[in-house]
Amino acid sequence: MARGYHHGDLRAALVRASLELLAETGAFSVAQVARRLGVSTAAPYRHFPDREHLLSAVAATAAGEMAAEIAAAVATAGDDPVDRFAAAGAAYVRYAVRTGAGFTVIFSTELSGVRDETRTAATRALMEQWMDLITATGARPTADSLHLIEEQIALAQGYTMLYTQGFFHRSSMPLEEIAGRVAMGSRRLVAGS
Amino acid sequence: MARGYHHGDLRAALVRASLELLAETGAFSVAQVARRLGVSTAAPYRHFPDREHLLSAVAATAAGEMAAEIAAAVATAGDDPVDRFAAAGAAYVRYAVRTGAGFTVIFSTELSGVRDETRTAATRALMEQWMDLITATGARPTADSLHLIEEQIALAQGYTMLYTQGFFHRSSMPLEEIAGRVAMGSRRLVAGS
DNA sequence: GTCTATATATTGATAGAC
DNA sequence: GTCTATCAATATATAGAC
Numbered sequence: 001m002a003r004g005y006h007h008g009d010l011r012a013a014l015v016r017a018s019l020e021l022l023a024e025t026g027a028f029s030v031a032q033v034a035r036r037l038g039v040s041t042a043a044p045y046r047h048f049p050d051r052e053h054l055l056s057a058v059a060a061t062a063a064g065e066m067a068a069e070i071a072a073a074v075a076t077a078g079d080d081p082v083d084r085f086a087a088a089g090a091a092y093v094r095y096a097v098r099t100g101a102g103f104t105v106i107f108s109t110e111l112s113g114v115r116d117e118t119r120t121a122a123t124r125a126l127m128e129q130w131m132d133l134i135t136a137t138g139a140r141p142t143a144d145s146l147h148l149i150e151e152q153i154a155l156a157q158g159y160t161m162l163y164t165q166g167f168f169h170r171s172s173m174p175l176e177e178i179a180g181r182v183a184m185g186s187r188r189l190v191a192g193s
Numbered sequence: 194m195a196r197g198y199h200h201g202d203l204r205a206a207l208v209r210a211s212l213e214l215l216a217e218t219g220a221f222s223v224a225q226v227a228r229r230l231g232v233s234t235a236a237p238y239r240h241f242p243d244r245e246h247l248l249s250a251v252a253a254t255a256a257g258e259m260a261a262e263i264a265a266a267v268a269t270a271g272d273d274p275v276d277r278f279a280a281a282g283a284a285y286v287r288y289a290v291r292t293g294a295g296f297t298v299i300f301s302t303e304l305s306g307v308r309d310e311t312r313t314a315a316t317r318a319l320m321e322q323w324m325d326l327i328t329a330t331g332a333r334p335t336a337d338s339l340h341l342i343e344e345q346i347a348l349a350q351g352y353t354m355l356y357t358q359g360f361f362h363r364s365s366m367p368l369e370e371i372a373g374r375v376a377m378g379s380r381r382l383v384a385g386s
Numbered sequence: 387g388t389c390t391a392t393a394t395a396t397t398g399a400t401a402g403a404c
Numbered sequence: 405g406t407c408t409a410t411c412a413a414t415a416t417a418t419a420g421a422c
Contacts, residue, residue, distance in 0.1 A: 030398065032397095041398085043406055051397095162347055162350065181344070185347075187385075193381075222414080238416090239387055
């Protein structure tokens with residue numbers, strides 16, 4: 001990837017490289033993403049009008065991937081609605097830690113001014129899928145389920161942040177242990193509601 | 194605060210202004226803090242060797258203030274250990290939202306290279322105070338209490354982030370409602386452990 | 387102890403060559 | 405569709421005047 005690098009699909013490569021950058025540094029800049037691909041800092045602006053629109057495409061991709069990973073985790077979790085709900089929480093933290101693109105990216109305030117139909121469709125699908133897991137546990141459709149999803153997301157995102165911020169000693173605390181904690185906490189939340 | 198502004202205690206003022214900046218923007222830069230006080234961008238470097246040491250002083254102050262607010266909230270919560278534990282969670286989210294200086298600032302990875310005795314003492318005192326609340330609930334000293342404090346912090350920090358990121362509609366969701374959710378969630382965590 | 391001025395780096399973004 | 409070159413903004417940090 002030295003010089004004069006030409007891409008078949010730079011647009012998609014920019015999104016992928018953005019996710020890598022987020023995973024490794026937690027930060028995002030158009031210039032760094034371009035450098036990572038060996039293209040000039042001007043190249044991204046042929047595919048996205050500005051930084052926020054690239055970030056929006058990243059959020060859309062992350063929302064889709066996260067939804068897919070949650071669906072896969074839920075599928076192997078059996079039939080018990082609580083098991084499935086807990087598996088979704090664990091899948092969230094795995095994806096968010098691995099990619100650096102949790103809800104802080106997917107629902108970033110920086111994106112509020114960007115109209116992006118692909119992104120809104122992806123985030124809507126993600127939330128609807130999640131909601132279905134909750135109503136399956138027997139929570140009443142509106143009030144209960146909204147509280148429950150908020151609590152689970154808060155717990156999962158909180159663990160994600162504590163983990164990525166180094167609040168836990170990562171050597172003695174593998175990611176799977178965090179995932180297990182979130183699954184366990186999710187069960188308690190359902191039981192208590 | 195126009196020009197030629199002279200300070201009695203610029204060092205303390207820099208810390209305060211940093212907390213204001215974090216509260217308002219969620220970001221931090223030495224230059225913005227200096228501008229906010231009407232001093233040159235060079236002035237802070239007479240009081241702190243670099244950006245990270247100022248940030249460390251901010252973290253130390255935040256840890257002390259948060260500990261004081263938690264102590265005050267716990268004192269008015271009565272004698273029941275679970276009530277007191279729940280009050281601590283609510284106090285955390287109030288402080289973190291209001292100041293922008295939750296655990297992401299107090300335990301920021303950017304500070305790992307800064308040796309600052311004042312900060313480490315403040316953070317140690319904060320955590321010990323918090324631990325005392327948990328052991329009072331009857332949790333076993335080591336394993337249980339560590340899990341419980343982590344879960345509560347994750348829940349509280351997760352709600353803080355969802356709130357500040359605008360995931361909730363702030364108009365229909367006042368801070369006190371978030372504080373109440375965290376208190377309720379804390380009770381469930383204790384009950385389930 | 388604060389100022390002005392400056393060095394250096396990085397960012398987002400644009401103009402114009404190829 | 406990508407490049408080189410460039411601009412304006414902002415950042416951290418330092419040197420030297422007052």
